[in-house]
Amino acid sequence: MKKITIIGGGSWGTAIAQLLADNGHQVLLYLRDKKQKFNINQRRRNAKYFPQKELSKNITATLNLQEAVNLTEIIFFAVPTYATRKVAQAIRPFITDKKIIVSTAKGIEEDTFLRNSEIIKEVLDLPVVVLSGPTHAEEVIKGLPTAAVVASLCQNKAVEVQDLLMSASFRVYTNPDLVGVEFAGAIKNIIALAAGIADGLAYGDNTKAALVTRGLHEMSRLGYTMGGKLLTFAGLTGMGDLVVTCTSMHSRNRRFGIKIGEGLELSEAYKSINQVVEGVRTTRAVYEWFKKQKFDFEIPITREIYNVLFNNKDPLQAVDDLMLRGPKHEIEEVVQDLDW
Numbered sequence: 001m002k003k004i005t006i007i008g009g010g011s012w013g014t015a016i017a018q019l020l021a022d023n024g025h026q027v028l029l030y031l032r033d034k035k036q037k038f039n040i041n042q043r044r045r046n047a048k049y050f051p052q053k054e055l056s057k058n059i060t061a062t063l064n065l066q067e068a069v070n071l072t073e074i075i076f077f078a079v080p081t082y083a084t085r086k087v088a089q090a091i092r093p094f095i096t097d098k099k100i101i102v103s104t105a106k107g108i109e110e111d112t113f114l115r116n117s118e119i120i121k122e123v124l125d126l127p128v129v130v131l132s133g134p135t136h137a138e139e140v141i142k143g144l145p146t147a148a149v150v151a152s153l154c155q156n157k158a159v160e161v162q163d164l165l166m167s168a169s170f171r172v173y174t175n176p177d178l179v180g181v182e183f184a185g186a187i188k189n190i191i192a193l194a195a196g197i198a199d200g201l202a203y204g205d206n207t208k209a210a211l212v213t214r215g216l217h218e219m220s221r222l223g224y225t226m227g228g229k230l231l232t233f234a235g236l237t238g239m240g241d242l243v244v245t246c247t248s249m250h251s252r253n254r255r256f257g258i259k260i261g262e263g264l265e266l267s268e269a270y271k272s273i274n275q276v277v278e279g280v281r282t283t284r285a286v287y288e289w290f291k292k293q294k295f296d297f298e299i300p301i302t303r304e305i306y307n308v309l310f311n312n313k314d315p316l317q318a319v320d321d322l323m324l325r326g327p328k329h330e331i332e333e334v335v336q337d338l339d340w
């Protein structure tokens with residue numbers, strides 16, 4: 001059994017801690033809030049995120065980052081993408097080349113357009129394993145079955161992390177396609193915002209199915225262009241996570257979209273969720289970067305979500321603009337294959 005550190009005591013950090021602790025590992029959870037530390041260590045509760053759940057005795061909370069990093073060779077990052085660089089910089093003085101970082105955030109850094117593993121590699125120059133897939137913390141912490149993926153350029157490291165996480169309720173696959181896995185996990189949040197907006201506008205099940213399918217097309221095309229493998233987008237970190245995020249009431253991105261569809265301002269929608277909503281920053285990161293490129297394809301759903309979120313566009317107008325675009329083939333590659 002291993003000692004494992006998790007940085008970030010939010011919903012995902014706490015759920016991963018419980019999963020690893022249930023597998024018999026000793027988990028040290030680094031967080032910033034004294035009261036939260038007290039509650040976890042003395043009352044076995046993370047009162048802010050999972051007040052009803054009694055946490056395992058194998059979990060200890062700490063406010064000391066150096067202690068957290070020195071204790072183990074395996075460090076999970078469970079903070080939002082906007083904090084990845086800050087956390088990597090903060091732990092750099094305590095890092096040795098034996099450490100493995102497991103990145104669990106789903107997003108793209110604003111301004112740099114870097115994936116989380118790229119940020120970590122840039123700051124720490126260590127092997128990174130990415131954990132992704134349909135894994136709402138609220139269900140994982142209850143032990144409801146799901147399947148996830150660990151992706152890494154280094155097969156041994158991916159297998160090591162797979163072994164730590166595997167359980168009867170958490171089945172873990174490996175995938176060498178780091179680029180595809182990270183793009184899928186980040187961009188599905190943009191599509192989940194769109195799915196939420198459609199729900200907020202009281203559209204139907206057909207709408208959702210069309211949006212999810214065209215969303216998958218959009219994220220696959222962009223991810224493939226960036227070097228990801230197309231089939232990854234049909235897997236757990238693509239289709240799997242897209243389905244759950246676009247349909248589940250656990251999804252903060254979807255719930256945020258619902259509020260926007262219902263007519264709330266961005267700040268009011270944020271207040272109503274009060275947790276990280278990765279898709280908002282990812283929409284800006286992706287679309288502002290995309291506009292500067294000279295690609296021969298469009299990302300119309302991302303463009304419309306960008307306009308709704310950042311240019312005050314009426315969601316109904318965005319829907320019209322999506323629906324009334326010029327006629328197109330469904331899948332260009334099929335048309336080319338059949339020489340049609």
Ligand SMILES: NC(=O)C1=CN([C@@H]2O[C@H](COP(=O)(O)OP(=O)(O)OC[C@H]3O[C@@H](n4cnc5c(N)ncnc54)[C@H](OP(=O)(O)O)[C@@H]3O)[C@@H](O)[C@H]2O)C=CC1
Pocket residue numbers: 007008009010011012013031032033049078079080081083086087104105106107135136137138274275276278
């Ligand atoms: N929740 C889920 O179901 C899943 C989430 N993810 C991904 O995990 C990432 C984290 O999300 P999630 O846990 O849900 O978010 P939450 O909003 O629940 O929690 C975020 C946590 O990050 C902490 N944090 C923020 N900045 C820092 C920092 N600089 N140093 C240390 N801690 C920091 C916050 O601490 P504080 O409370 O002190 O502000 C908070 O505990 C996101 O990228 C998300 O997409 C992936 C799979 C599932």
Ligand SMILES: O=C(CO)COP(=O)(O)O
Pocket residue numbers: 106133134135136137189192241244245250251252253254276277278
């Ligand atoms: O990625 C997730 C589940 O797999 C969590 O999605 P939200 O951030 O939308 O809650």
